[in-house]
Amino acid sequence: VVADLDLAFGTANINFDQDPAQGIAEAVFSPERIDEVYLDRLLTQCAEHLSLLAAPSTLERVYDFDPDAFAQLVDTAQRSVPLLVLDVPHVWTGWAKNTLVKADEIVITATPELANLRNTKNLVDMLKRLRPNDPPPKLIIN
The missing domain is CATH 3.40.50.300 (P-loop containing nucleotide triphosphate hydrolases)
Incomplete structure (x- = not known):
């Protein structure tokens, strides 16, 4: 699904x-x-x-x-x-945060532009703090 x-x-x-x-x-x-x-x-x-x-x-x-x-x-x-x-x-709200924290696995898709790479880094850093015992997100640069 x-x-x-x-x-x-x-x-x-x-x-x-x-x-x-x-x-x-x-x-x-x-x-x-x-x-x-x-x-x-x-x-x-x-x-x-x-x-x-x-x-x-x-x-x-x-x-x-x-x-x-x-x-x-x-x-x-x-x-x-x-x-x-x-x-x-591509939003950072309470529901988006809670949904990502509960996910079994996270895959982030980003385009290779400076702003997107910065946003991806920020998201990865935040997810590492929120999910310290989970593997880091997988990244797809598209």
């Missing part, structure tokens, strides 16, 4: 040529409904072993989340699917 956490500007649905009627926004805005069955209904099948939890990619609502906004969704998905890939937007 690929979950696009960039609700305002996410592009995973475009990358996988999907236009789902519902997705991650329904789960985040109704955390009390999240269970394996509800999550399965929100997923869009892209291939035999690939499903997408798409972002709405709209500015029609504000996406100010509390720090644990994605916790129930991530916990449920980790229990019910073999592999969960979270596409986290």
Whole structure:
């Protein structure tokens, strides 16, 4: 499962040529409904072993989340699917921080530009402090 956490500007649905009627926004805005069955209904099948939890990619609502906004969704998905890939937007918020701290493994994708390399270094340094017993993030320079 690929979950696009960039609700305002996410592009995973475009990358996988999907236009789902519902997705991650329904789960985040109704955390009390999240269970394996509800999550399965929100997923869009892209291939035999690939499903997408798409972002709405709209500015029609504000996406100010509390720090644990994605916790129930991530916990449920980790229990019910073999592999969960979270596409986290380039933001530093309480929910992004908490989501990264709880991740099993982190892969950072960056472009080889000075500002991006600086931001990547800052993120790697912070994650080392927040996750002292975990391996460092993997880096992909794209």
